[in-house]
Amino acid sequence: MWLSKSLRFSLFPTHTKLPPFLPILTSHFCASSRSQTCLHDEAISRFNSLLHMRHVPPIFEFGKILGLLVKMKRYTTAVSLIKQMEFKGILCNLANLSLLMNCFFHLDQLAFAFSVFAKTLKRGYHPDVITLTTLIRGLCDKGEVEKALILHDKIVTLGFRLDEFAYATLMNGLCKIGETKAAIKLFRMIEGRSRVTYNIIIDGLFKDKYTKEAYDLYSEMVVNGISPDVVTYNTLVYGFCLVNQLEEAFGFINEMLSNSIMPNVYTYNILIDALCKQGKLREAKNVLGVMVKAYVKPNHFSFNALMNGYCLVNQVKNAKQLFNAMTQMRVSPNVRSYTIMINGLIKNDRMDEAINLFQEIQQKNMVPDTVTYTTLIDGFCKYGRITYVWDLIDDMHNRNQQPNTITYNCLLDALCKSYNLDKAFELYNTMMENGIQPNKYTWNILLDGMCKGGKLEKAQEIFKDLLIKGYPLDVCSYNTMINGLCKKGFLDEALTLWSKMEDNGCLPNVITFKIMSRALFEKDEIDKAEAFLCEMVSRGLL
Template identity: 60%
Template sequence: MLLVRHTSPIIEFNKILGSLVKLKYYLTVISLSKQMEVKGIRANFVTLNILINCFCHLGQMAFSFSVLGKILKLGYQPNTVTLNTLMKGLCLKGEVKKSLHFHDKVVAQGFQMDHVSYGTLLNGLCKTGETRCAIKLLRMIEDRSTRPNVVMYSAIIDGLCKDKLVNEAYDLYSEMDAREIFPNVITYNTLICAFCLAGQLMGAFSLLHEMISYGRSQDVYTFSILIDALCKEGKVKEAKNLLAVMTKEGIKPGVVTYSTLMDGYCLVGEVQNAKQIFHAMVQMGVNPNVYSYNIMINGLCKCKRVDEAMNLLREMLHKNMVPDTVTYNSLIDGLCKSGRITSALNLMNEMHHRGQPADVVTYTSLLDALCKNQNLDKATALFMKMKERGIQPTMYTYTALIDGLCKGGRLKNAQELFQHLLVKGCCIDVWTYTVMISGLCKEGMFDEALAIKSKMEDNGCIPNAVTFEIIIRSLFEKDENDKAEKLLHEMIAKGLLGFRNFHGE
């Protein structure tokens, strides 16, 4: 079109530029418009609006406003599309206050704003946490000729829900109903999700019943939110019933819905039912993803069905799926807890060869297993290797190693490691302190154990019932009855002595 002698009308060029904008080729549009200018093809109002849109999406607001200047210079009158695009561009860049000032300026000059304008501003305010300002703007809109619509209300409801102000969000939803502004699926999903996160399942289900009874459309996300909430509360039977309701309503469950239900069954230890859902998903033509496999692998490993979990890994590889760090960590932990440390170490090597980086969870699982198996040299070597690779140990990693060293007769090494944590100013938790105290008590070093208990309290870490019981039991065994009784009274005073005896029953 640029090369032919008789130049095509500008409308034809605009069609091409508009199509490229839909494909998000913003830089290409800008480049082509420059080529048009070089060829003497004069941009019209539509072309300039397209350019403003491109610069806005690229976050180049100075260029966007320079194109606005060109529009005015050429004698064109900016319309709501021009102004809305500029306001949206400012909001996308996080400059919502500038967008509001721009709005005030153009309104003062007599320009009329529409639903899109206010929807853009309200959404921008809510996205930047300015929900109160958004409500004020909504009230201001009501005093003008523009009537608030479902998009405006939904933006504010979403903002209030993100601020955990669920009751206020519901009040705004009720206001919509009173004004006969009908909520859409986004409004409902936002509120249902907020109710679920706040643990108000009854409120969430009343909204679902309302959607169904009023014939309002639901989507896969509506049901997935509720299924997830039920599963998190261990109500897996109710979650499965909801899956049936979902299907009855003509909504096909997706991979996320099925995976959520599988996860729910695994959480309550019903792995066989999770496996049935996994197979049902495949039969319904829904392909499991890495997340789905990870849920099943983790569930099987937790139930000590590690060989079945390993078969699923092979199935993933056969399907050319890429297992991630989570996949390998579940299997390595499962193998370690089954005492198959060599297999776990081999799997870690395979993980490395497949380009999946081992993380602190991988190393901690292996280190814990080596310590429990009294392979302390290997455990220490693995700990050093972990630090060399720049992976920072967690407090659980340190606790596992300190516990292993104490139980393996290397108390001095354990004390050195523990002292290292104190010197570094690490936030040592109750379990790490208790493990160190236990190691000292085992060697009859009660003064040192009590000194650590005192240090623990000074650092604001409160000893729990296990901490007290370890020291008290050790003192009784060594006939240090007076010291034991004194600690027992302290334990009672702190309200830590429940209906338990010293056999741990």
């Protein structure tokens, strides 16, 4: 009962202005360790001294430093040191070449990465399992999982055996693009499944909301004598939070504690985020307090989750306070922090402050990403300041932040709501030409636009078509159509759709009931309208 106990008292009185956990945080975490910059400079000077020794030191001495730099994510430095090394006539070994390839992948220079691989072969090295795993991981990380799979098939055909690290990498890549089934196929194919491979598949299943299957696999893992570690538990906690089963999630927290596995920053952040999304801000804040007391330093994720939570319950003031406080904690806001604040400010009618923050991003030499732009674009759309929108879209292109489905959805919604249906469809065509796939929001926006823009029949046609194709329409799609039908006086058809939706596995919500009862009241069908309201109450929808 670790959390419930800690929740009984509040660590944070509500009357103070500054986040009260700040003093605790600063005293805990400000004891300085040697900075990354310092280590980085030391590595460079050590490398240089190796380079200038009268007798060339063994190559692995260079490799050690290069490995350290990669661990510190100083890829550019590693590349430049390897260049200097080769310039001096000290040739890379296979390990150095794999490391170099890895650096180029991280630097998004795929062509260079492949040329290093070509160089490896040209120099007569036989790529080992590490070289191949580096290639597989590079491809997966850059969204080329398909190519990684082809590479895997080739490697196997050539009679080479990959190890469990390589398979874990490949399975993780597959899960990340939603190909959990393919990952499971590999998982069942290989022998000697490790904890890491179990963790990957369990996580993939949870993210696809196959909660039971994920849990079953966890049980299988335990039966096979593999004990869960902190990552396994985090995966379980996250998986149950994802389907709003927080009780189960906390059950696993208790289980991990009784197995003497300490929660880490991921564990706490998962809990903070889940609590925030349920609007339980007080509890979320308490988790942060518990975390700090356990000497686990909050990071971007922790602060962003909490800020987002405050915005969700319309407490932008508290979010802003946290935003200002994180800098003092040496966790400077990142682009996501800014986006959360911009969104919160816009939703609270503080457009000008949102614009100021947007400008602050650029002043700090950060680049707003597609989500930041989309947030601001949606704000301008809803405030009817359309001229700014096109400037922002130009800006996006100039900064190589491409609009995606959601960006288009915001624009489509703006066009529909201002009765520019033709322009909306024009934009829809542009979207398709640019290879951007519509999602269910797109259809709901367009259906609503058609219903309200005098194209009810067209909307019905498209709606039917989507139904036939088995497109995952949701309660919002049904509500849109039912409302459209009601508004044009087709009450019978609305009722038919109403009775169909539940058969199609879509439960009506409060909005459905409100639409129906209002339409019935307007037609003086008072009894029926009241029956709907009663039904709504009896279903617990209030």
